[in-house]
Amino acid sequence: MGRLRKLLIPGVDKKLLVRDAVKTMPELTRRRFITAGTSLGALTLLTGCDVVDSSSAEELLKKVSKFNDAVQAWMFNPDALAPTFPESMITKPFPFNAYYDLDDAPEIAGADWKLEVRGLVENKKSWTLDELYKLPQEKQVTRHICVEGWSAIGSWTGTPLRDFLKLVGADTRAKYVWFQCADKDGYNSPLDMRTALHPQTQMTFKFADQILPRAYGFPMKIRVPTKLGFKNPKYVLSMEVTNDYKGGYWEDQGYNSFSGS
Amino acid sequence: MTSLAVSDHQAETATPAKVIQPVWVRMVHWINAFAMLLMIMSGWQIYNASPLFGFTFSRSITLGGWLGGALLWHFAAMWLLMVNGLVYLALGFATGRFRKKLLPITPGGVIADTKAALTFKLSHDDLSKYNSVQKLLYAGIITVGVVIVLSGLSMWKPVQLHWLVSLFGGYDIARYVHFTCMALIVAFLVIHVALALLVPKSLRAMIIGR
Structure with a gap:
């Protein structure tokens, strides 16, 4: 070793x-x-x-x-939408997938959690879950495609990331939004700004109309239907608007960094 | 590759005999063989990450070591395969090679030549002319090559190229199409290599041209 x-x-x-x-x-x-x-x-x-x-x-x-x-x-066409599906096509059960067992998934107390906003933004205030829940939400039924090859259709509800970026006064000319997560051993991942501003890129709070369960990333995941699954961070702790490429958990190990669909 | 080019050059200057396989055909053939090998072996490793069927490929015959490595190989070799394939298709049509070599393919001809082949009566005297079975197999494998690239592109870009993935009946079906094409190419490869070894002068023609 x-x-x-x-x-x-x-x-x-x-x-x-x-x-x-x-x-x-x-x-x-x-x-x-x-x-x-x-x-x-x-x-x-x-x-x-x-x-x-x-x-x-x-x-x-x-x-x-x-x-x-x-x-x-x-x-990448910023206007090209990922195909959406009827709710009847949702994959049940939707698979839990991570580099650890479900038992090792982060257990986050929603009341104590705050989303930290950093970098090239005007308002760096942290957001509680209650505050975030008050933002307008949209639902999407899209296909999650894993880098491994399997795919599954799920239903995600939350706030379009571009609306939130606008709200916090993010410099959308910056290159990346970089997410840090609570997964054990520190998962993180960069998202290129054009994808971050895609209409279907979402701060997700619900899966199948229920509060996002622990298995799928409670309290918040970033749903990016134009990217492979590993570019959809779960258990998000902070987002940073930045021009620096800060690498990512899987990206650093050799998965293609853009990994767009 | 270097040694092939050298012997090629020597042969051309020494004997100006009839060229069976023009130099461009030989070049794209061997580049394709190399690219295909990389694609197939890395593809097997990618398959292993989420098998479609109840088996996986032995790691001794895969490329990349793990999913991430295999993907790097697959998405690098794809450029070689695609660019080389496009050159082949363009020259194949432009020079009239496809028309002259592969057409016409008639059911009668295929049946007669299959019988002749199975009874070892098929002539290989003139390697510049393909028999009906060869025509069918070569036209078929070119088609399979086009389909495997298109199905692969559709899985690589199921959103940007959503029309393409729809053409295959969706992402999940595209995976099976991609796999089936691989299986057909491997089956072709087994027959192709076996026959080339059975008729060594055909292999010679693909290396030195005559």
């Missing part, structure tokens, strides 16, 4: 990463994620260098992933 720790990214919880990765990665070594037993020849061809030097392949893949961020930002 000692050697592994050095190879991992600072700020990412190592124990947790290992445990989560075990599902898909029985032999966890950071290097291994690039190579595969039978692909050594292919690697040599791609990188044009010695196969032992897999870090250059890794660098190349990271560059392509950045390129893919740009392509996706270019493809």
Whole structure:
């Protein structure tokens, strides 16, 4: 483990990463994620260098992933709505999914919780749940698509994030809204501003017309139907409007940062 | 790749004989083979994260090590596959190669050539002319190639390209379409490689052109 720790990214919880990765990665070594037993020849061809030097392949893949961020930002149409579905098509039960068991999901006392608002905003006041519940809400029945490939249709109700950003006087020319969450070991994720301003991007307080249960992110999640599931933060503690790319829990481990649908 | 280019150059200067596979066909063929291999092996790893059926692919034949790594490979190799595929389609139509090589395909011809093939009576004297079974398989696999790219794009961008995902009958069905195309390509690959080894001069033609 000692050697592994050095190879991992600072700020990412190592124990947790290992445990989560075990599902898909029985032999966890950071290097291994690039190579595969039978692909050594292919690697040599791609990188044009010695196969032992897999870090250059890794660098190349990271560059392509950045390129893919740009392509996706270019493809992103701020007016294109995610398809909506009738309530009869809602997936029951809607799956709980996280990098930890449900037992380890954050237990937040709604009365004590406050949403912290930071960064490039005029009004940095923190918001209680009661205050947030008073904001106008909308309901959407959309498809949640997981990076793993499965998908499920759910019903989410809450305040459009763009309305809230307007309300707090956010500088919407900033590049990102960065969310920090209460998930164990600190989940966080950046959301590009154009997606944050998308009409369906929502501060969600209800699932299936009920107060958001603990399993789905109580007291607040950010529902982003134009992004993969891991870009939909749950148990949100704070949002920061920023021009800096601050990374994210999964983004830092190699998931494509834009991950738009 | 480098060694292929070198032998190609030598062969061309030494013997100006009849070219069976023009250089552009050989180039896109091998680039495609490489890109397909990366796509299939990383695709298997991605499949393993949320299997559609009651099995997973052994990690010894997958690429990427875990879902995140496999996605990086898949979304990098897709550019190679798509750009190379577009070059192939463009040149295939522009040079008349598709029309000359793959058409016409008649049911009678396919049945007759299938019988001949199964009784080992199919002629391979002129490699520049495809028999009916080859025509059908090659036209078929090109179509499958187009469908796998389109279904893949539809899953990558189910909101921006929602019309495309609708064309496949929705996101969930697109996954099955994508998987089925992969299975067809792998089946084609098995036959294709086996026959190339059975008729080695066809493999030679795809490497040095004649």
